Amino acid sequence: MKKIYNPEKDTWSTLLERPTQTVAEIEATVLNVFDEVKTDGDRAIDTYTQKFDNVALQDITASIQEIEEAKQLVSQELKEAIILAKSNIEAFHSAQKTNKVLVETTTGVSCWQEKRPIQKVGLYIPGGTAPLFSTILMLVVPAIIAGCKEIVLCSPPNSQGKINPAILYTADLCGVTKICKVGGIQAIAGMTFGTKSIPRVYKIFGPGNQFVTVAKQLATKFGVAIDMPAGPSELLVVADDTANAAFVASDLLSQAEHGKDSQVIMVSTSEAMIDAVEQEIEKQLSVLPRKEIAEAAIANSKLIYVNDHQKALELINEYGPEHFIVCTENEEFYIEYIENAGSVFIGNYTPESAGDYASGTNHTLPTNGYAKQYSGVNLDSFMKSMTFQKISEEGIQSIGNAIELMAEAEGLQAHKNAVTLRLESLKNNEILKQVLGDDKK
DSSP states (O other), X not given: OEEEESOOGGGHHHHTOOSOOOXXXXXXXXXXXXXXXXXXXXXXXXXXHHHHHOOOOSOOBOOHHHHHHHHHHSOHHHXXXXXXXXXXXHHHHHTTOOOOEEEEEETTEEEEEEEEEOSEEEEEOOOTTSOOHHHHHHXXXXXXXXXOSEEEEEEOOOTTSOOOHHHHHHHHHHTOSEEEEOOHHHHXXXXXXXXXXXXXXXXXXXXXXXXXXXXXXXXXXXXXXXXXXXXXXXXXXXXXXXXXXXXXXXXXXXXXXXXXXXXXEEEESOHHHHHHHHHHXXXXXXTOTTHHHHHHHHHTOEEEEOSSHHHHHHHHHHHOXXXXXXXXXXXXXXXXXXXXXXXXXXXXXXXXXXXXXXXXXXXXXXXXXXXXXXXXXXXXXXXXXXXXXXXXXXXXXXXXXXXXXXXXXXXXXXXXXXXXXXXXXXXXXXXXXXXXXXXXX
């Protein structure tokens, strides 16, 4: 990792650049796949599956038999771990439910907000060397709590045409309605346009490589929403002399092993801690099974020394990390003033891995600095807020004149007429009541 000492503020934007390609560099490839899938459907899906996954499939839908076989291949210990994590994630996301908001804004004018589930959602689950079955928990659990009716999952098959057993087990456990053996850009295209085998969805969730990330972003041009532009994983740790160097190094490496395009950063007010962490990284890296991947990510990563915590905080907010770990004596300072982070982990005994798996918070988080604008996935991600209103005769009389004046000022006569007709009708009814009352006398 490159060590930087007291970088000047005008160098921060360059210093904190992510090691990713731009959308423009990938967009042409993505749009070409999209066009083929839109035109040729499953035929195009099969072509790209053979090209990128080296397998020809008779059916891209995971069968009941495959799911049952997968259940037998997952150890009982892992099943129990998954069930524990599922329980904690359910507890945290169930607590996010909100009640109907009802307000009488003025006499006779009732306005309220209710939430409704997104009916059809699509989930992308990376496979390959790191089959992220934990992401299924993070996405399906809140989708079920929200009440989504159709949950489609896409994950790339291996060269034998199989999906990792833990992915199939977890998907079935959580309640996925359809599992498709398809990955990459073609999976996002399939869920965007719909094919004979892959249902079209209204919103797509889940992480992926840079091609999947750009595919999700471009899917929004075709009427499909996405959770966020979630790309390669990243982590920033702030630490002082109270931190444990071995713990910090392990956290940095835990994200570095995700992929060669991942990035990890340590910011510290202690030069001694930076040196200690650097030594620990070398020591721990040497025995990692995914050493080659982690080494490539570490090459894109940095150890940054700053001389005070205020400057450290400013730099961190400028970066906007996906994951942010605080291991400092004055942790409350960072907790109170951090503005841009996907998820925050506090103290020496709160590894980022806890949030990835079993503490209960969601690990689908904004990367590439998007923590400045986006939230991580939560229950509301699977819901829409709908507003309602009901206005009585008294209510329309209270606000009617204001509506007429505003509509007329904007030159929208039909808007004004919609109110004027009602007010005149009420006025005529009142006159009629008075006339009928006088006749009775």
